Amino acid sequence: MPELPEVEVSRIGLLPEIKGRTITGALTRAPKLRYPLPANLGQRLTGARLADIRRRGKYLLFDIDQLADDRTATLILHLGMSGSLRIVTPNTPPQTHDHVDIAFGDKVLRFRDPRRFGALLWHDNQSPIEAHSLIQVLGVEPLDAAFDGEWLHTHLRKRSGPIKPVLMDSHMVVGIGNIYAAESLFLSGISPLRSAQKISATRCDRLADAVKKTLSAAVAAGGSSVRDYVHSDGGAGCFQLQCAVYEREGEPCVGCGNPVRKIRQAGRSTFYCPQCQK
């Protein structure tokens, strides 16, 4: 799935297609994904306008205005593990896991999610989106200036466990999933097993830089395309080709040539080089 770069690439791809367009219809084909899908989506959205698409962590926020009651709303969308968004023509037949369509005249935004870990929620903007229970708990944006070595050092001091699961904790920093946690730790030369609170200020600087570099490079490359992820134009990203350790168990480390090791942490696979990462 979609980690921060894939979500951002989707957002950037969708903007020129549908931002500012009037919604001509919408429908859901399943009662629920992770949560129940909004009821009467077509009724609520038809005639309204998609004002903007924002991103917070791995959530996409579709700002809707010109609703029938003259209010505004925001659709909160999460791609989960296997979700993807595409622009299709109105006559494109839906496939098995195509759960939601939002139509804009000659274009349809289609949400596909085989594993159904994704989410689409209606937020009526009576309260600010930042107050939504799912958004409220999110940590800092890793590409914001506020996230740096000093910030990281301060926050890691409170965490006793190994760094890798901590780096993936969206309550602390958003957007870093299994691939980019592994890649960022490799780039900064830090072992995924190292206790978070024992990482020095200097190495926190390196880690924060590595996170920013890894995520930015992935956005620039068009996201990863492991398995079933496709971005909005249906094309495949190419960051996967540049992974240094992720899914490279047994292959030579790009730094030292020793085999990349795979271990299990907090129920997830971790790939790293025991030589280069201490």
Next chain:
DNA sequence: ATGGGTACCTGTCTGC
């Protein structure tokens, strides 16, 4: 408060 395990769901791959 923090951390670990589990659950959610389907598709794909591996090994018997």
Next chain:
DNA sequence: TGCAGACAGGTACCCA
């Protein structure tokens, strides 16, 4: 060829 089991990019929840 068939089938069971493991595993997959996320995250909320329960419990120690």
